[in-house]
Amino acid sequence: MATLVAGPSGIDFDNLLISDLLLGDTIEATSTRFVLKDGAWLEEFTGTFTYANDELSGGTVTGWRETEAGELKFDVQGFSVPVATFVGWAETNDNEGARSGILAGADQITGSAFADRMWGYAGNDTLEGGGGQDFLRGNDGDDSLSGGAEFDDLHGNIGNDTVDGGLGTDWVVGGQGNDLLRGGEDDSYDVVYGNLGNDTCYGGDGADWVRGGQGDDSLSAGGGADWIWGDRGNDTIEGGAGADIFFVFGEAGTDRVLDFNAAEGDVVRVEAGYTYSAAQVGADVVVSVGGGAQVVLVGRTLAALGDGWLVGG
Known part of the structure; x- marks a missing residue:
């Protein structure tokens, strides 16, 4: 599990580029830290590192922090990737492989106050x-x-x-x-x-x-004048307060509307090109649409609904 935090100016994962590491110069190399510098950019790696002939040769990377002119760009900690794998990603410009490898577990990813x-x-x-x-x-x-x-x-x-x-x-x-x-x-x-x-x-x-x-x-749908579309399958729908539109087409399933309220301006709208009819079936009003779909208005009566609640097109 890795934890990634974006810097204060925001982050775009497309710009999280491991290939940029090849541009930096080593300014710190210890058993637990490896730091590269390229102008105003710092790439700080934590983990366990080994060296041969003053060159990084092995170990494991567990953290990566990038800054520009002292401002954090991102900080990702808690992963575990062999140094050889990290170097391979950089040398082959495999930025997507690096992102998916670092964030391969159940990760916590936190953005900024910006986009x-x-x-x-x-x-x-x-x-x-x-x-x-x-x-x-x-x-x-x-x-x-x-x-x-x-x-x-x-x-x-x-x-x-x-x-x-x-x-x-x-x-x-x-x-x-x-x-x-x-x-x-x-x-x-x-x-x-x-x-x-x-x-x-x-x-x-x-x-x-x-x-x-x-x-x-x-x-x-909650409050407000909503557009509600059950689409395919047998759906259960509540429009909430406001003048809602319950949309249906011929190949939809059977949708049950629990709170249809014509007095508030609720409407059942049938997609253009389909035939439709309404009937009282027990305690409910059932709208049947050519193609097999149905809208069941639970607990409503045709006589009480009045005019204008069922439209086509």
């Missing part, structure tokens, strides 16, 4: 964007992503992930696996998309766009 571009690799990682407009990807493993303030673009990708947009307008996507997704608790506009798997999606306050994707999902 960060960060992602995990193998393992169950925790990524915290902090302030700024962040780009976070969990990739493999059951990851936890938190965007923090401002607009964030968050994707859990593979695994059963927990993704929270935080404050500001956010793009929150689960990917593969059974994910728990939250747009955030403020009244900003969030896009929350479960994608594959049986996902739980929360829009939060504000006018949000919440889509389940494939699988049997649970969607709760």
Whole structure:
């Protein structure tokens, strides 16, 4: 497990380059520290090091800290990579191999108050964007992503992930696996998309766009005038307060809407090109769409719904 902390100005993992190490001059070489300098840049390595003929010859790297003119760029600790492997990455410009090798476990990755571009690799990682407009990807493993303030673009990708947009307008996507997704608790506009798997999606306050994707999902849009799309699978949906649009197309599954409220302006909208009808079935209203999809308005009666709640196109 490695712990990576971004510097105060933010980090972009595409700029975490091990190939730059070949440009530096050695200014310190002990059994526990190896430091390279290239102009204002310092690359400080910790671990256990051995030398032959005054040249680094072996050992293990467990920490890497990069600074420019005294300002931290990043600090990553707690990994374990043989020196020979590290040198091989540098000599072959294998920057992606270095990033994936260092961050191969269940890692803690923390951003800055500014814009960060960060992602995990193998393992169950925790990524915290902090302030700024962040780009976070969990990739493999059951990851936890938190965007923090401002607009964030968050994707859990593979695994059963927990993704929270935080404050500001956010793009929150689960990917593969059974994910728990939250747009955030403020009244900003969030896009929350479960994608594959049986996902739980929360829009939060504000006018949000919440889509389940494939699988049997649970969607709760929260306050505001939301656009809610169960998509494929048999989904359970709560629109919350506000005039919500419940979208359905012909090849969707059977979606159950638990709190449909025509008096608040809720609408079932059928994608253009599909036939549809509504009927009272026991205690519920069932909208049937050509293609096999259904929307069940739990505990509602046709007579009480009035006009304008079911539209096409």
